[in-house]
Amino acid sequence: MKIPLNNPYLTGNELKYMKKSMESGELVGGGEYTHKCEDLLEREFGAKKVLLTSSCTHALEMASLLVGLGSGDEVIVPSYTFVSTVNAFVLQGAEPVFVDMREDTLNMDESKVEEKISKNTKAIFPMHYSGVACAMDEIIDIADRHGLRVVEDAAQGVNAKYRDEYLGTIGDLGTYSFHGTKNYTCGEGGALVINEDGFIERAEIVREKGTNRSKFLRGEIDKYTWVDIGSSYLASELTAAFLYAQLEELEKIKKKREKTFGFYHDNLKDLEEEGKLRRPVVPEDCEVNYYSYFVLLPSEKKRNSVMEKLKNSGIQATFHYIPLHTSPMGAKFGYKKGDLPTTEKVSNRLLRLPFYTEIEKEKQKKVIEELERCV
Ligand SMILES: Cc1ncc(COP(=O)(O)O)c(C=O)c1O
Structure with a gap:
């Protein structure tokens, strides 16, 4: 699959x-x-x-x-x-x-x-x-x-x-x-x-x-x-x-995505409690639109190995942005690695999971099972 x-x-x-x-x-x-x-x-x-x-x-x-x-x-x-x-x-x-x-x-x-x-x-x-x-x-x-x-x-x-x-x-x-x-x-x-x-x-x-x-x-x-x-x-x-x-389906689409988000969120709770990953945080004053789902792994090395293992199981999970201050253009503006410690520490541990409006439950289940196996 x-x-x-x-x-x-x-x-x-x-x-x-x-x-x-x-x-x-x-x-x-x-x-x-x-x-x-x-x-x-x-x-x-x-x-x-x-x-x-x-x-x-x-x-x-x-x-x-x-x-x-x-x-x-x-x-x-x-x-x-x-x-x-x-x-x-x-x-x-x-x-x-x-x-x-x-x-x-x-x-x-x-x-x-x-x-x-x-x-x-x-x-x-x-x-x-x-x-x-x-x-x-x-x-x-x-x-x-x-x-x-x-x-x-x-x-x-x-x-x-x-x-x-x-x-x-x-x-x-x-x-x-x-x-x-x-x-x-x-x-x-x-x-x-x-x-x-x-x-x-x-x-x-x-x-x-x-x-x-x-x-x-x-x-x-x-x-x-x-x-x-x-x-x-x-x-x-x-x-x-x-x-x-x-x-025209502004709310209908949001509701469908809310379910997808909730399924990952509920089922990854145990792994978070075991300290194996961190789930997204939504502060009380924010109402999200369920754009994506990601997890933070304990290290960059772990993130990369999990990403590779998921890929080998046919699951497309990806990293997200390379911080702009560490890019070649960032260097042109005088920035270098070490300038923004939290950005650097967090971004290289982030893994985005498959997430879209009509993703099937069995696909989400497979992603969760694979994560349980390899985090
Ligand atoms: C944060 C952010 N800004 C801007 C853009 C650019 O959007 P567009 O592809 O519509 O130009 C994106 C697209 O992925 C984005 O995620």
């Missing part, structure tokens, strides 16, 4: 909506399905404005442009994140200032943020690992006291909450991913969440190659033209049609 790490879930309405979009002749983004997705996300999450984008990477790039990050600016960011969180502003000439992680949630350690602030700091980009929220109250408080912008990388946090607020709607801007590996997917896609009125008009322009085409489409002007910098960040209508079928 082969067990993949991921396997996208289909609701069954994807083709129907794509066909409708094809038959309408409306393939260019910004049409009916784009608006349906944006309206649904705004309504469900109480977001001020949501703009569908071609990826979360692009939404992060838009956020960097909107915040006005550029040469000489510094951005405080976790090292344990996907490259896009950082590339987004490095592309504009800004520099990452990496902050160490919390050992419980694996998110950026809010107690270490303030000491990283310099006269060049312009923004904080927290990333909610595996849909578990960063300590946003503390982060927003620091940002407010120092006049910094906050951009949430909620790529993995769609439909997850911190206290009473949905992830992505708490900072000045937030970003979502609908990549093929995510809870709600369209292959490649994303969204920018705009929580401050002042960014809305310019965000529409930046998404439309620096033109005021959105205003033109709404009939507010009679022709559109080049008014600012921008790029091609709009998702196509076909993508939006596919995504809408998924977003």
Whole structure:
């Protein structure tokens, strides 16, 4: 039995909506399905404005442009994140200032943020690992006291909450991913969440190659033209049609994943109590979206040997991020191994288990049995 790490879930309405979009002749983004997705996300999450984008990477790039990050600016960011969180502003000439992680949630350690602030700091980009929220109250408080912008990388946090607020709607801007590996997917896609009125008009322009085409489409002007910098960040209508079928099942998908998460969590409790592994920690003020399931093994050596043994049994379990400060690009920004001890200690012990919306119980059972055998 082969067990993949991921396997996208289909609701069954994807083709129907794509066909409708094809038959309408409306393939260019910004049409009916784009608006349906944006309206649904705004309504469900109480977001001020949501703009569908071609990826979360692009939404992060838009956020960097909107915040006005550029040469000489510094951005405080976790090292344990996907490259896009950082590339987004490095592309504009800004520099990452990496902050160490919390050992419980694996998110950026809010107690270490303030000491990283310099006269060049312009923004904080927290990333909610595996849909578990960063300590946003503390982060927003620091940002407010120092006049910094906050951009949430909620790529993995769609439909997850911190206290009473949905992830992505708490900072000045937030970003979502609908990549093929995510809870709600369209292959490649994303969204920018705009929580401050002042960014809305310019965000529409930046998404439309620096033109005021959105205003033109709404009939507010009679022709559109080049008014600012921008790029091609709009998702196509076909993508939006596919995504809408998924977003319609926002809660159904979450419930299915909750069961999968719960099954691993309950059945791995004994191994945790025996000190053989650690399970994910979800603080009380976080409501997760069950993005992934991972365990922390006692050492890197153990993690690698368990990963290899699972692989030999047909189970695709993987490591996750190589901390960015230890990467070749991290070295270019002056970082080296040893700079962020908790990030280094935790990241090399992490093992992601197969986790997807409709994974069969027998597959989960096999993963658990193999773990019991080899941890
Ligand atoms: C934390 C994080 N940020 C950004 C991204 C980029 O998302 P996308 O593939 O939609 O560009 C990902 C995707 O895996 C991610 O996990």
